[in-house]
Amino acid sequence: MLLSEKQLSLIEQIGIYHESNGMQPAPARIMGLLMVADSAELTFDEITEALNISKSATSNAINLLLQTNLIEYTTFSGDRKRYFKLKISSWREGFTRKIDDLTGFAVLLRQVSEIRKRENSSSNEDLKDCIGFLDFLHKKLPFILEEWDNRKA
Amino acid sequence: MLLSEKQLSLIEQIGIYHESNGMQPAPARIMGLLMVADSAELTFDEITEALNISKSATSNAINLLLQTNLIEYTTFSGDRKRYFKLKISSWREGFTRKIDDLTGFAVLLRQVSEIRKRENSSSNEDLKDCIGFLDFLHKKLPFILEEWDNRKA
DNA sequence: CCGTTAGTTCATAATTTACAGAACCAAAAT
DNA sequence: ATTTTGGTTCTGTAAATTATGAACTAACGG
Structure with a gap:
């Protein structure tokens, strides 16, 4: 996945917004990424690579966002990956x-x-x-x- | 100044509330103290003693709260102390x-x-x-x- | 002019947070 | 059966945050 300067900048700004509301940096960036990415649904690895964070950081952040009901995921049969997206509501x-x-x-x-x-x-x-x-x-x-x-x- | 168990507990709870809204611990406790104390106006030293924090912590916290317009103080002629209270508005x-x-x-x-x-x-x-x-x-x-x-x- | 009061500032110590990296695990693919 | 995929969990640690204590200052008081 390739992100433009503008996209990267917005990810940071959205990240900072969520941080200022008490969210940790990594989950906050993921919220930004899922918001601005060209695709609405991203995999674990796409998130890890796009944000340049470790797998453990991604794992923890994603689970936190799932728990707090901010994101959700869908799966497709014959594909073990989870596709994460923002929860509409x-x-x-x-x-x-x-x-x-x-x-x-x-x-x-x-x-x-x-x-x-x-x-x-x-x-x-x-x-x-x-x-x-x-x-x-x-x-x-x-x-x-x-x-x-x-x-x- | 003597604080009851209930007062101390409320100070902590109010403190935690403000912390969760991004405020630092010490200022957050001061907000709680000024809310529950028997007197609406407290001096620097009363705050320091009631919360068991250092003078520097009090100084920094108070200045932060003044800057963000959450507290204010009054003075009385012939008395160098400042009397801090919550800002009504x-x-x-x-x-x-x-x-x-x-x-x-x-x-x-x-x-x-x-x-x-x-x-x-x-x-x-x-x-x-x-x-x-x-x-x-x-x-x-x-x-x-x-x-x-x-x-x- | 010397001591006290009412703080402020600074250096530093103690926590806390947040992340990386490696080891690990279960399910599926080969 | 063993390798790969898609993660999770477990330390260790770097960085950021908070608080402390000591030194300092400015104003007033005697």
């Missing part, structure tokens, strides 16, 4: 996960709200405010997705 | 930053869309879809915040 899941992450934080904030001793402090209001917004957002999310689906249709 | 900023982050990703995806050679592939549709959603979301954000403000009032 992953961007949608990724978005909801981002919001769910906030919701998890709201759970913590609620606990803080219960135990915190700050009589007549404005920070109590701020905290309730923040929790309220996170709740609001969580309830709103399905409607936002629905609105998007309707808009498309 | 920071949760709101934090949220918009999270969305802006997605928008930045959309910029990358647009570049992918331009150069990617995948004739008659369904993944092209998926990509356009994803970009479209991110745009939709970005435009929607101000209205969501507005709706929240109105709901409160």
Whole structure:
């Protein structure tokens, strides 16, 4: 597989994006590669070669991405190779996960709200405010997705 | 300053949350401490002692948090100490930053869309879809915040 | 002007992470 | 039956990240 300068650059940028969201470098690059490659489906060896990483790095990274539901693979009878591709639904899941992450934080904030001793402090209001917004957002999310689906249709 | 078991536990949990969002351990704990402490405003030394970290760790962490606008401080005349507290607006900023982050990703995806050679592939549709959603979301954000403000009032 | 307070900066030590390379393994091909 | 393919697993290690402690500084206080 031959990658253009632009492709390589985008792989890095996408990689850095995912790194900044907590992903390890190798899996992050694989996400980039599967995104920009001319083919939607790549084999283990194609990934290893394209990114110039070791087989062990590829193995670990791929298994991590499979576990976190970001990629999947198909096989063809009479061909032992697995063909990896991005999971179509992953961007949608990724978005909801981002919001769910906030919701998890709201759970913590609620606990803080219960135990915190700050009589007549404005920070109590701020905290309730923040929790309220996170709740609001969580309830709103399905409607936002629905609105998007309707808009498309 | 004396912290209860529950407070210490919440500091850790909040710390881990912020770490998972890319923050370093020490600043992440400080965020937790300022959240759960009985007083909303803590001095440099109180932070150092409460978290059992060195002065340099405190110094670096505090400056990082100040730079990223997550905390602020007040002073009192005749008192050289700074009193650090969470920035009230920071949760709101934090949220918009999270969305802006997605928008930045959309910029990358647009570049992918331009150069990617995948004739008659369904993944092209998926990509356009994803970009479209991110745009939709970005435009929607101000209205969501507005709706929240109105709901409160 | 000497000591104390409230930090900052620097060198370095301690972890942690992430990867490479080699050994390994099971299924299929020869 | 043994070789090849398509990986996985297991150290070892280089690099990056974080924290420490000591030295430093600037401002104020007596």
